[in-house]
Amino acid sequence: MTTIHEVAQYAQVSIATVSRYLNDTAGVRPETGRRVREAIAALDFQPNQIGRSLKTASTRALGIVIPSLENPVFAQAVSGFDAAARRRGYSVMMTTSEYDQHREIEAVETLLRYQVDGLALTATRSDAPVVRERLAANRAPYTLIYNEPTPDERAVVTVDNAAAAAVAAEHLVELGHRRLAMITGRLAESDRASRRRDGFVGAIARLGLPAPQVREVDFSARDVRPVLEQLLGTPATRPTALFCSNDRLAIAVIGAANRMGLRVPRDISVVGFDGIDLAREFVPSLTTVVQPSYDIGYAAAKAMLDRRAGQDPTMPVILPFSLRIGESTAPLGQDGPTTPRPVCPPQSNEAML
Structure with a gap:
C-alpha cells in the first residue's frame, strides 16, 4: 500500500503538508494542494481513516x-x-x-x-x-x-413553499377554473405540506373564490382513489382542477382519474409539486412546481x-422555484398542449453554491 511518505515525495512536499491537506486544516496553498491531490490520484493513496479519526476527532x-x-x-x-x-x-x-x-x-x-x-x-x-x-x-x-x-x-435550505403553491393556484385560475381542491400528504407529518396548503388556500381566498376542499392521504399515495371518488362523486359540484402536494400524489391522481373514466385535463386539470423527471415522461405530462432538489x-x-x-x-x-407547464392542465373541456412548455430554472451551477 502507498504510504503518506511516498505521496510527499511524489508531490515534492513535506509529510506534514500532506497531513494538513488530508485533515483539511489551514496552511496549504492552492498550488501545493493541487500537487498533493495529483500525487494521491497517481499513487492511488488510501488514507487510514480509523487512525485519522482518532487523531483529528474527525470521521470525514x-x-x-x-x-x-x-x-x-x-x-x-x-x-x-x-x-x-x-x-x-x-x-x-x-x-x-x-x-x-x-x-x-x-x-x-x-x-x-x-x-x-x-x-x-x-x-x-x-x-x-x-x-x-x-x-x-x-x-x-x-x-x-x-x-x-x-x-x-x-x-435551513429550502424553497418558499407557500409562494410556490400560490403560483400553482394562480395558474389554475388563469385557465378559468373556479372550483378547486387539493390532495395532500398528512399535514401532521410534514411542515412542507402544511405550508403548501396555506399558500394554495390563501391565494384562492385573495382571488375571491370559494375555499377549496382539502383532503389528506398517506404519502405513499396508495389510498388516493377513495379520496378522489369522494371529491369527484357529484358532477355538478365537483372541482375542475386539483393541486397535489407532491408529484407522486399527482401521478397517482391522474391514474385514478383515468380508471374512473375521466380525462385529464379535459375533465379535470392536475398540478403537482417537486418537478421530478418522471413527470415529464408521464402521459399526460405533468404541470408541476419545480424545486431545485x-x-x-x-x-x-x-x-x-x-x-x-x-x-x-x-x-x-x-432557493428559487418555477412552474413547468405540461399537458395535465387546460381550460375545462379542452385538452392540454400537444407538447409541454418547460419553464425551468437553469441547470445547477455548483460554483455558485
Missing part, C-alpha cells in the same frame, strides 16, 4: 436523513449532498425516517453515534423539539433541508462544511 463523513427513497425528489437531494461532500473530501452516510418522528429520532441518534462531522435532515417539522434539541446539543453542524425556517431555526442537497452540505471550517454562511438559504 457526513450524515443525511430523508423521509423516503420512494420519492425521487429526495434521491436528487442526496445526489447533490454527496457531490458537495465528495468535492471537499467527505463521504456520506444516509438513512430514512419513513415520515415517522420516532424513526427520525433513532436515525439521528444512530448517525451521531457514528460521529459524523455534520448532518442534514428533512425533519417531520422544523419546530420538533426533540430532534432539534439533540442536534443543538451535538457539536457537529447540521442543516435542515426542505423544512420551513422558524424564528429560532435558521439553518439537487441544489438543495448541495447547498446544505456546503453550508455545514463552511461552518465546520469556521465560516459563517448566510442562513436560511431560500
Whole structure:
C-alpha cells in the first residue's frame, strides 16, 4: 500500500503538508494542494481513516436523513449532498425516517453515534423539539433541508413553499377554473405540506373564490382513489382542477382519474409539486412546481462544511422555484398542449453554491 511518505515525495512536499491537506486544516496553498491531490490520484493513496479519526476527532463523513427513497425528489437531494461532500473530501452516510418522528429520532441518534462531522435532515417539522434539541446539543453542524425556517431555526435550505403553491393556484385560475381542491400528504407529518396548503388556500381566498376542499392521504399515495371518488362523486359540484402536494400524489391522481373514466385535463386539470423527471415522461405530462432538489442537497452540505471550517454562511438559504407547464392542465373541456412548455430554472451551477 502507498504510504503518506511516498505521496510527499511524489508531490515534492513535506509529510506534514500532506497531513494538513488530508485533515483539511489551514496552511496549504492552492498550488501545493493541487500537487498533493495529483500525487494521491497517481499513487492511488488510501488514507487510514480509523487512525485519522482518532487523531483529528474527525470521521470525514457526513450524515443525511430523508423521509423516503420512494420519492425521487429526495434521491436528487442526496445526489447533490454527496457531490458537495465528495468535492471537499467527505463521504456520506444516509438513512430514512419513513415520515415517522420516532424513526427520525433513532436515525439521528444512530448517525451521531457514528460521529459524523455534520448532518442534514428533512425533519417531520422544523419546530420538533426533540430532534432539534439533540442536534443543538451535538457539536457537529447540521442543516435542515426542505423544512420551513422558524424564528429560532435558521439553518435551513429550502424553497418558499407557500409562494410556490400560490403560483400553482394562480395558474389554475388563469385557465378559468373556479372550483378547486387539493390532495395532500398528512399535514401532521410534514411542515412542507402544511405550508403548501396555506399558500394554495390563501391565494384562492385573495382571488375571491370559494375555499377549496382539502383532503389528506398517506404519502405513499396508495389510498388516493377513495379520496378522489369522494371529491369527484357529484358532477355538478365537483372541482375542475386539483393541486397535489407532491408529484407522486399527482401521478397517482391522474391514474385514478383515468380508471374512473375521466380525462385529464379535459375533465379535470392536475398540478403537482417537486418537478421530478418522471413527470415529464408521464402521459399526460405533468404541470408541476419545480424545486431545485439537487441544489438543495448541495447547498446544505456546503453550508455545514463552511461552518465546520469556521465560516459563517448566510442562513436560511431560500432557493428559487418555477412552474413547468405540461399537458395535465387546460381550460375545462379542452385538452392540454400537444407538447409541454418547460419553464425551468437553469441547470445547477455548483460554483455558485
